[in-house]
Amino acid sequence: MRRLIGGALAGVLALAACGTADESGTPSGDATGGTKTVKLQLQWFVQAQFAGYIAAVDKGFYKEQGLDVQILEGGVDIVPQTVLAQGQADFAVAWVPKALASREQGAQITEIAQVFQRSGTYQVSFADSNIKAPADLKGKKVGNWGFGNEFELFAGMTKAGLDPGKDVTLVQQQFDMQALLRRDIDAAQAMSYNEYAQLLEAKNPKTGQLYQPADFTVLNWNDVGTAMLQDAVWASSEKLNDSAFQDTATKFLTGSFKGWAYCRDNAEECRDLVVKRGSKLGASHQLWQMNEVNKLVWPSPAGVGMLDENQWKQTVDLSLTTKNQDGQTVITKQPEGTAYTNDYVQKALNALMAQGVDVKGTSFAPKTVELEEGGA
Secondary structure (H helix, E strand, O other), X not given: OHHHXXXXXXXXXXXXXXXXXXXXXXXXXXXXXXXXXXXXXXXXXXXXXHHHHHHHHHOOHHHHOOEEEEEEOOOOOOOXXXXXXXXXXXXXXXXXXXXXXXXXXXXXXXXXXXXXXXXXXXXXXXXXHOOOOHHHHOOOEXXXXXXXXXXXXXXXXXXXXXXXXXXXEEEEOOOOOHHHHOOOOOEEEEEOOOHHHHHHOOEOOOOOOEOOHHHXXXXXXXXXXXXXXXXXXXXXXXXXXXXHHHHHHHHHHHHHHHHHHHHHHOHHHHHXXXXXXXXXXXXXXXXXXXXXXXXXXXXXXXXXXXXXXXXXXXXXXXXXXXXXXXXXXXXXXXXXXXXXXXXXXXXXXXXXXXXXXXXXXXXOOOOOOOOOHHHO
């Protein structure tokens, strides 16, 4: 696993060297005219996974905090926590186990908010494959994307007593579901808010109609007990020693959380904001994604962005014990230094509650979304 991450890191280090920064490594565009410009690095292409941040820009929630937030799109070859560590962004969205691996390799970063309260990773198979539990993957062709996205899958297999290097045939999966639909593999990795929907947007050749959930079996790592924390906001550990940047971090989270609350209550509008920003996915797919992402954020029992220490411990423990096909673990020792803090989240929540914003979403109820063929 670390080998895969390391390869991606090397590519991003080279990319980061070409970014716009002054000689001190500080991102360009500091405070001008009373507004401070900061950069947020996403971990993937623009989609509803990041709708809260997009809404915070477009609805003026960051502007209310005196911030001009520039959103940097991610991609296959971009490791957001490395872009952050190299000074090319002020904040980054990254999965926790990936960021922990980067920290162990030297990235001086700290988690300042845990936006996703639940994991969105599935392992999906056709129902007739009879893969109802991780142990049923034995002897199967198992797809995964690699690049650190496979940790929960390996943790699930490890818990079931399977050796990923011997008991299954691992297949490098593309970032779509075509290999599963062709039955080239028996089980495919999917995000609840993206690739799983792609299956339900495909036509079943036997019926001529779209596939239905009953056609598939889903391994949900939240249910299995090997879920690991995903989309979190990270910042430079060194910058967080500066009181002015601490204030910026609080303001950034205040605007971001207000954006996420807005998208909880206005899913269709946030879908439109994401599509307008240039997402290559269609409107019905993005509405599904917005609905599913809201399920990962809401409800937030302690307040949006608050990190649960038990979930942190589970993620760290799994990162220390789960082995990949080469026998390597995600990390080799407990995270050192200040790996996370809830201080700025609490200040942001206090500010939003004073405005009357619902920061817990206790009454949140997901919508029913109809998908269209091809995600139109």
